Structure formats: structure tokens, C-alpha cells
Amino acid sequence: MSQTPAVQKNTPANTNQSGRKAIIAAASANLAIAVTKAIAWALTGASSMLAEAIHSVADTANQVVLMVGGKESHKEADEDHPFGYERARYLSGFVVAIVIFSLGGLFALYEAYDKVKSTLMGQPDELLDSQWWWVPLVVVVVSICAEGASLRTALKESAQDREAMTVLQYIRKAKAPELPVVMLEDSAAVLGLIFAFLGVGLTLLTHNPIFDGIGSAFIGILLVVVAGILSREMKSLLEGESATPESRKAIHDALVNSDGVDSVIYMKTVHLGPETILLAAKIAVDPTDSALEVARIIDNAEVAVRAAEPLVGPLFLEPDIRYGDDRIRDGEEWPQS
Incomplete structure (x- = not known):
């Protein structure tokens, strides 16, 4: 994370x-x-x-x-x-x-x-x-x-x-x-x-x-x-309200379009204040990626997210691997807050 x-x-x-x-x-x-x-x-x-x-x-x-x-x-x-x-x-x-x-x-x-x-x-x-x-x-x-x-x-x-x-x-x-x-x-x-x-x-x-x-x-x-x-x-x-639907979509799109991110497993946002969004997300990466490659993927994703939504402050990204649709179906919809 x-x-x-x-x-x-x-x-x-x-x-x-x-x-x-x-x-x-x-x-x-x-x-x-x-x-x-x-x-x-x-x-x-x-x-x-x-x-x-x-x-x-x-x-x-x-x-x-x-x-x-x-x-x-x-x-x-x-x-x-x-x-x-x-x-x-x-x-x-x-x-x-x-x-x-x-x-x-x-x-x-x-x-x-x-x-x-x-x-x-x-x-x-x-x-x-x-x-x-x-x-x-x-x-x-x-x-x-x-x-x-x-x-x-x-x-x-x-x-x-x-x-x-x-x-x-x-x-x-x-x-x-x-x-x-x-x-x-x-x-x-x-x-x-x-x-x-x-x-x-x-x-x-x-x-x-x-x-x-x-x-x-x-x-x-x-x-x-x-x-x-x-x-x-x-x-x-x-x-604690979530970010607006527009902000959540921008964040989601930034994550899935970031190099090395296969998909967003789940994503949670909350406004700590009017000008600060806390983001926690689990992203799917390739199971063959090394620890160094995963760290690079996360760093790049963080930059992409903040470029898409400048209000994002504390940001927690957890890398994971897909084990099948049944495991991740409940949390995969990006509009979730």
C-alpha cells in the first residue's frame, strides 16, 4: 500500500x-x-x-x-x-x-x-x-x-x-x-x-x-x-461525503489509464474538507510484475490521479491480483464512493 x-x-x-x-x-x-x-x-x-x-x-x-x-x-x-x-x-x-x-x-x-x-x-x-x-x-x-x-x-x-x-x-x-x-x-x-x-x-x-x-x-x-x-x-x-460523481470518474479513468494498472478493483473517496479528498483504492496489476515494477506503477498512478483531480490529498493505493470475477465483482464499479 x-x-x-x-x-x-x-x-x-x-x-x-x-x-x-x-x-x-x-x-x-x-x-x-x-x-x-x-x-x-x-x-x-x-x-x-x-x-x-x-x-x-x-x-x-x-x-x-x-x-x-x-x-x-x-x-x-x-x-x-x-x-x-x-x-x-x-x-x-x-x-x-x-x-x-x-x-x-x-x-x-x-x-x-x-x-x-x-x-x-x-x-x-x-x-x-x-x-x-x-x-x-x-x-x-x-x-x-x-x-x-x-x-x-x-x-x-x-x-x-x-x-x-x-x-x-x-x-x-x-x-x-x-x-x-x-x-x-x-x-x-x-x-x-x-x-x-x-x-x-x-x-x-x-x-x-x-x-x-x-x-x-x-x-x-x-x-x-x-x-x-x-x-x-x-x-x-x-x-463524510464522497467526492462528486465527476471527480470519482476522473480519478477512476486516471487509474485505469495509468501504465501498468490492469483495472480498479474498488475505490473509496471521502471529503476531509472542501478542498481535500481522501482516496483509497485497490488496483489490479500483472502477477508477474516485480516489487520494483509495482512501486513504479503506483507512483505513476498517483501522479496521474492528482493531475486528473487536484483536490486529492491523502492517497492510498493497494496493488492486488485478480483471482476471478467472483472475488472482485462487488467492488469493481467505479461510481462507488
């Missing part, structure tokens, strides 16, 4: 940077928007504004978590973590899902419950009695523009990776968590702001504050759904 260290892989230089601009843009927008929403809530008591303010605070914290995870992932491999720390980026994405669910979604739902309860009990509403009733509407419009610009940055950064995929397909298939997280957050933010605008607007038009509470409820439900989608995708990555 042959192994070559992860440091030999040729990772594209801009892979980890693709989400950094989007993260910084989102964090800057969310921090500014959180302050303006909080001011609007303090002036008017609008439930939707408080829900949106907490939402923006949660989103700002999420960007910090993503950046910390990105920094952690660059730590050098050590004895306790021989394959490195790249999965820290997946963990940060999972933490973000929990933050969105708890701090964003559940708080918004509680605020909606409290507002509806107060309305049904006939308590006076601060928004309808405030001279600053117009402030939430202005804040929402400005926030939609800011969040839309942040979403546009994320979409632009992901355009090359997405190719012909839809946004939802990209979120489900992407191995790097940062851009999908930002895209989901920003999409939820824009939609949540629309709910807030409708809630506040209908409250002002009808003089019925229950619409403000309903707007908060829709924001909470939206955030819980987004958190569920995000946690499911991050959980799958943490558990």
Missing part, C-alpha cells in the same frame, strides 16, 4: 477565498442593519422590527463563526489530527444552523406569540401610538437594498462553481459551506424583510396590530425552515 501526504495536492488558490468576500459583505450589512432595526423597534415597539433585529444580530454572529471556522481549518496536521482540521469549516456551518434556529427562529416565534396575545387581550400597541410609525417602513426598504446587495455578492462569487445549477442544487451539492450558508441567510433575510414590511404596513393600514405579530410569525417559521435545510446539509458533510 502506498500513501502520499496531503501537502502534495495542488489545491486551487482561490477555492477558500471564494466565500470570503461574501462573508465580509454579509457581516458588514447585517451589523449595520441590526442597529437600524433595533432603533426602529425602540422608537415604535414594532414586533416585526425586534424579530428582524435579532435575526440580523444572529446573522452577524454567524459570519464571525464562519470566519473562525475558516481560520481553524488552516491549522497544520498533527499527531492527533493526521488529516488536518479542514472539517472545522463544516462544524462552523452546523453551528450557524443552530444559531439561526435558536436565536433567530425561536425568538421570532416567541415575539409573534407575545404580540398576538397582547392584541387579543386588548392592550394598546406602541406602533399605532408612535409618531415614528413611518420609521420601520423606511428601515425595511433600506435593509432590503442592503441585503439584496449582499445576496448579489454571494451569487456572483458562486457563479463559476454553480455553472448551470440552480441555487438550491448548488446548496445541496457544494462541498464548501461558506457560500451556501451566506446565500441561504441572505435569501431568508430578504424574504423576512418582505414579511416585516407586510406586517407593519397592514398594521398601519388596518390599525390592527395582530398583523405585526403575524409578520413576526412568518419570519420565525422562515428561519426555522432555513435552519433545518442548512443543518441537514452540514450534517451530511460532517458525516
Whole structure:
């Protein structure tokens, strides 16, 4: 069996940077928007504004978590973590899902419950009695523009990776968590702001504050759904996803076309992180090959694999000899991960 260290892989230089601009843009927008929403809530008591303010605070914290995870992932491999720390980026994405669910979604739902309860009990509403009733509407419009610009940055950064995929397909298939997280957050933010605008607007038009509470409820439900989608995708990555079908085919073809390799008996891949694939494969060689010839075959195969798929890091190739189809049939299909 042959192994070559992860440091030999040729990772594209801009892979980890693709989400950094989007993260910084989102964090800057969310921090500014959180302050303006909080001011609007303090002036008017609008439930939707408080829900949106907490939402923006949660989103700002999420960007910090993503950046910390990105920094952690660059730590050098050590004895306790021989394959490195790249999965820290997946963990940060999972933490973000929990933050969105708890701090964003559940708080918004509680605020909606409290507002509806107060309305049904006939308590006076601060928004309808405030001279600053117009402030939430202005804040929402400005926030939609800011969040839309942040979403546009994320979409632009992901355009090359997405190719012909839809946004939802990209979120489900992407191995790097940062851009999908930002895209989901920003999409939820824009939609949540629309709910807030409708809630506040209908409250002002009808003089019925229950619409403000309903707007908060829709924001909470939206955030819980987004958190569920995000946690499911991050959980799958943490558990260890295989390389994409395109990458697996490229690796398989590189192996079988390498000089001295008769066939691939079986092949397993797993993403250690967004930019590192671990490969373990058993290859069939000629039974008359000498040990020196087998070593040369493996070395050449390693070079061919990394040329075909630069994300391959730790690479384990085991030479073997075919003893008949019954022995190798179960593992011979290359699409296996």
C-alpha cells in the first residue's frame, strides 16, 4: 500500500477565498442593519422590527463563526489530527444552523406569540401610538437594498462553481459551506424583510396590530425552515461525503489509464474538507510484475490521479491480483464512493 501526504495536492488558490468576500459583505450589512432595526423597534415597539433585529444580530454572529471556522481549518496536521482540521469549516456551518434556529427562529416565534396575545387581550400597541410609525417602513426598504446587495455578492462569487445549477442544487451539492450558508441567510433575510414590511404596513393600514405579530410569525417559521435545510446539509458533510460523481470518474479513468494498472478493483473517496479528498483504492496489476515494477506503477498512478483531480490529498493505493470475477465483482464499479 502506498500513501502520499496531503501537502502534495495542488489545491486551487482561490477555492477558500471564494466565500470570503461574501462573508465580509454579509457581516458588514447585517451589523449595520441590526442597529437600524433595533432603533426602529425602540422608537415604535414594532414586533416585526425586534424579530428582524435579532435575526440580523444572529446573522452577524454567524459570519464571525464562519470566519473562525475558516481560520481553524488552516491549522497544520498533527499527531492527533493526521488529516488536518479542514472539517472545522463544516462544524462552523452546523453551528450557524443552530444559531439561526435558536436565536433567530425561536425568538421570532416567541415575539409573534407575545404580540398576538397582547392584541387579543386588548392592550394598546406602541406602533399605532408612535409618531415614528413611518420609521420601520423606511428601515425595511433600506435593509432590503442592503441585503439584496449582499445576496448579489454571494451569487456572483458562486457563479463559476454553480455553472448551470440552480441555487438550491448548488446548496445541496457544494462541498464548501461558506457560500451556501451566506446565500441561504441572505435569501431568508430578504424574504423576512418582505414579511416585516407586510406586517407593519397592514398594521398601519388596518390599525390592527395582530398583523405585526403575524409578520413576526412568518419570519420565525422562515428561519426555522432555513435552519433545518442548512443543518441537514452540514450534517451530511460532517458525516463524510464522497467526492462528486465527476471527480470519482476522473480519478477512476486516471487509474485505469495509468501504465501498468490492469483495472480498479474498488475505490473509496471521502471529503476531509472542501478542498481535500481522501482516496483509497485497490488496483489490479500483472502477477508477474516485480516489487520494483509495482512501486513504479503506483507512483505513476498517483501522479496521474492528482493531475486528473487536484483536490486529492491523502492517497492510498493497494496493488492486488485478480483471482476471478467472483472475488472482485462487488467492488469493481467505479461510481462507488
